[in-house]
Amino acid sequence: AQTVTQSQPEMSVQEAETVTLSCTYDTSESDYYLFWYKQPPSRQMILVIRQEAYKQQNATENRFSVNFQKAAKSFSLKISDSQLGDAAMYFCAYNPLLVYGGATNKLIFGTGTLLAVQP
Amino acid sequence: DAGVTQSPTHLIKTRGQQVTLRCSPKSGHDTVSWYQQALGQGPQFIFQYYEEEERQRGNFPDRFSGHQFPNYSSELNVNALLLGDSALYLCASSLDLEGGGTEAFFGQGTRLTVV
Numbered sequence: 001a002q003t004v005t006q007s008q009p010e011m012s013v014q015e016a017e018t019v020t021l022s023c024t025y026d027t028s029e030s031d032y033y034l035f036w037y038k039q040p041p042s043r044q045m046i047l048v049i050r051q052e053a054y055k056q057q058n059a060t061e062n063r064f065s066v067n068f069q070k071a072a073k074s075f076s077l078k079i080s081d082s083q084l085g086d087a088a089m090y091f092c093a094y095n096p097l098l099v100y101g102g103a104t105n106k107l108i109f110g111t112g113t114l115l116a117v118q119p
Numbered sequence: 120d121a122g123v124t125q126s127p128t129h130l131i132k133t134r135g136q137q138v139t140l141r142c143s144p145k146s147g148h149d150t151v152s153w154y155q156q157a158l159g160q161g162p163q164f165i166f167q168y169y170e171e172e173e174r175q176r177g178n179f180p181d182r183f184s185g186h187q188f189p190n191y192s193s194e195l196n197v198n199a200l201l202l203g204d205s206a207l208y209l210c211a212s213s214l215d216l217e218g219g220g221t222e223a224f225f226g227q228g229t230r231l232t233v234v
């Protein structure tokens with residue numbers, strides 16, 4: 001069974017600094033999707049960034065980037081120039097594929113990392 | 120576009136009762152997934168509805184059931200509530216992206232408290 005592990009329950013970063021959140025996963029599949037979601041106190045899950053496993057290039061979205069190491073089954077999130085609004089719970093999620101292609105959206109989440117941003 | 124909307128936002132029920140939670144997907148989406156998020160945990164997949172049928176199911180008992188309507192909105196029903204059912208229930212709707220990938224958009228959730 002696929003599993004997702006986030007080993008950092010809490011992290012803290014100074015405003016304008018860079019922080020990296022770790023995520024490892026376990027799967028026997030070769031194709032899948034990986035996501036980072038942000039959950040602020042408002043509770044709504046917001047997609048931060050996604051990575052297709054067949055793409056070797058690491059995904060980037062503005063200040064957010066990932067370091068995807070497929071062989072090591074590692075998927076870390078780097079937040080550059082941290083802002084106060086980045087403070088939230090961050091979840092790493094694995095998304096298996098349907099037999100005929102496309103993601104199942106049967107997301108498997110890690111336990112999350114609570115990020116605090118210090119002014 | 121209102122995005123994914125869930126109702127109610129908060130709910131308090133007594134052990135043994137039944138509850139129905141509702142979800143309206145993002146405009147144009149046809150797939151709805153439900154998740155249970157216990158306090159301090161990541162969301163756990165309950166089930167997914169596509170074209171009014173349950174397409175996938177997680178490891179949840181039959182007390183958890185659902186329905187999808189022709190307009191793609193969905194309901195989650197939980198019977199014989201237990202204290203352990205207290206959680207945030209999240210609904211997510213899906214959009215097919217170019218290349219076959221999909222992206223899940225989440226609602227703000229329903230906080231269910233069982234007393």
